[in-house]
Amino acid sequence: MSEILSMQNINKSFPGVKALQNVDFSVKKGEIHCLIGANGAGKSTLMKILAGVYPKDDGEIYLQGEKVQITNPADAKRLGVITIHQELSLVEHLTVAENIYLGSYANPRFGFVSWKRLRQQAQALIDRLGIAIDVDTPVAELSMGHKQIVELAKALEGNAKIIIMDEPSTTLSEREIRTLFTIIEELIKQGITIIYISHKLEELFAIGDRVTVLRDGKWVATREMSELDQASLTELIIGYKVEKQQRTSEQLHFPELLRAEALCTRHISDVSFSLGKGEILGLYGLVGAGRTELLKALYGVDSLTAGEIRLDGKQIKIDSPSKAIRLGMGLVPENRKTEGAILGLSVEENAVLPAYDRFASGGVIKPGRIRSEIAEKIRELNVKTPDAQTLMGNLSGGNQQKVIISKWLIRQSKIILFDEPTQGVDIGAKQEIYKIIQKLVAEGASVIVASSEIGELQEICNRILVMFRGKIVGEFRDPQRQKEDILNHAVTGGTSLWNT
Template sequence: MSEILKMQNISKSFPGVKALQNVNFSVNQGEVHCLIGANGAGKSTLMKILAGVYPKDEGEVYLQGEKVTMSSPADSKRLGVITIHQELSLVEHLTVAENIYLGSYAQPRFGFVSWKRLRKQAQELIDRLGIAIDVDTPVSELSMGHKQIVELAKALEGNAKVIIMDEPSTTLSENEIRTLFTIIEELIKQGITIIYISHKLEELFAIGDRVTVLRDGKWVATQKLDELDQASLTELIIGYKMEKQVRSTEQPNFTELLRAEALHTRQISNVSFSLGKGEVLGLYGLVGAGRTELLKALYGVDPLSAGAIYLDGNQVKIDSPSKAIRVGMGLVPENRKTEGAILGLSVEENAVLPAYDRFANGGIISLGRIRSEIADKIRELNVKTPDALTLMGNLSGGNQQKVIISKWLIRKSQIILFDEPTQGVDIGAKQEIYKIIQRLVAEGASVIVASSEINELQEICNRILVMFRGSIVGEFRDPQAQKEEILKSAVTGGTTLWNT
């Protein structure tokens, strides 16, 4: 394979931070080159330099052997380097065809756009990807997977040579991920090169040819993926050998803490289950199965139309998050940036938000007690922040997640609900979050974890409940030994109870 892209001795600094230090990164034409590193490793900065968002301080960029300068995203696109961001840049109320040609409509004749020609060309681009999508459909009516395909069609319209895909599978179902991989393979056949960024190691091994690892703003390694395994790649990413957390197969003595009986909302139907004291209970299912909706029902976000919730044998009415907090429940939501944190407030303000009453005496809040406890939690949870007054938005995703968890530790919640707790965080932070969950239960809390990652649930849960179309269809009491049955239940909706 010939080299299509070379970034040589790239350095970039921000006030007080050396984001990149003499980084070398080269990509061969027609390969899927994966780029990985812990949060703060420098991969986003490197790609933003390539995309023309940031100017580099030092170094050179070569495209097809020629030295180039990307001083703006328009320069990058003109040279054939296209970025597909995690948050898609589509206009929901416009059609597929209009989105594909947005900003670069086909050459008008006599001052008018030929919509017939535009739709025809848009359909040809979609057809190149091998997926049946009507280009007259408004984007708002598409699934997330099909929206991703529209973004790829936009890249083809821009005559892409190199496509940067930043966490492309975050919001996709398993079927949509398989479709995405099929399309990537088709793009490679057409001579297009892919730079693939993801925290999900299994995806890298499934689709990638080579991988480049960055750590602390420096190049660590570039290797063929078939010469590595997950353990060795993890060691390159974090810089030391990770000891996998192994959940004890011994079941805790079951003492019921929470019981849900025949819960109904607009999204879930006839859901019944129990949660034991000191238990980690998993919720698994495909996208749309009802995992998030069940957590929202328990937390009082979605009102119950029928059913009952019991705590310590007593029925409780939870019709708002404030009621849930008062009875000892906390939620770590799927979307931490919009639902779990206030990015414009400090770490300290976020951490104490639901627990101010704990630090009040006669209506007067003790800032000294607050700061002392928050300092303890920052140390205990290994939150990487300059200080507690740093804005939440300046932290990495993994550290934001740990601050959100700290809210419920400070509140001393007895039940904590986690929705996709490690989504978008690096492998090191992921293992730290697993340790935090295990410590929570060791200290007497109970945990419900909803996740689309079956391996994650197998690693940390005592039991796994499988959801399908808004209902619980399976219970697995030895999840580490039942992966195939769990997956089958999630796909088919077959009711299963495992007593082993």
């Protein structure tokens, strides 16, 4: 394959930070080239330079052998470089066809748009992707997978030669991810080149031809995917070998801390389970299975319509998050940016938010005690931040997640609920978060982890409960050896209620 893109000696600095240092990046025509690195490695900056969002400080860019200047997104689009961002750029109340041609409606005749011709052309673009979507459908009515397809159709309308896909599978179900991969393969057949950015290593191995690794703003390696395995790729990303802990299959006994009996809300039905002291309990299921909804019921976000919860043997009523917090619960939510953190506040303010009463004496807050404990937690959790006064929004995703976890450490919560704890964070931050969770239970806390990554739950959990259509359909006490049964229950609901 001939080279379609070459970025040579790219440098980019921001105040106090060298984001890219003499980075080389080249892509062959018609390949799926994966780009990966820890948060802060420089991959997003490099792609924003290619997309015309950031100007480069130094270096050269060549497309199909010709030197080009990309100074804004319009330049990139004109040259056939299209970016599909993690947060899609669709207008929900407009139709599929209107979104595809938004900003570039088909050439109007006599000053009028031919809506019939626009719909026909939009349908032809959708049909090229091999998926049945009615272009007159409002985007708001589409699944996340179909919205992703509309974004790809927009790229085709822009005569894309290179499509940059930034974490495209974050909000997709497993079935939608498989459909996305099929469409990507179809685009490759049509001569389009894909740059694929993802923290999910299994996706890179499933679809990628080659991979480029960045670390600390520098190029580390470009390899054929076939030359690597997950362990060797992880070592390239973080710069050292990850020694995975050997989990024992011995059945451990955890004295019961919490028991839920026949819980029902609008989204879950007849859910019963127990959580032991010092246990890590996993919740697995496909998108819509009810994992998040169960955590919300426990935390008082969703009201119970039936059932009861017992804590240390005593029946309790949790009708609000504030009540859950007072009872010793903490929640690390799936969407950390909108539900777990206040990005406009500092690290310190976020970390101490639910625990101000711990630092008050006679109704007066003691700032010195707060600063001391925050500094201790920043060191303990290895939060990478200039200082505790840095705005939360300026941290990477992994470091934001660690600050959110620190809230519940400072609050001294005894039950912590994690919803997709490593979503969108790099492999190095994942391992750090796993160690934090294991340290929490070693110090006496109990943890429930809801995740769509079965490997994650197998690595850290003592038990896994599988949810299907709002119910628990399986309990697995030796999860490392029961992957196929776990997956079967998640997909079909299983053939029996319990499989231990």
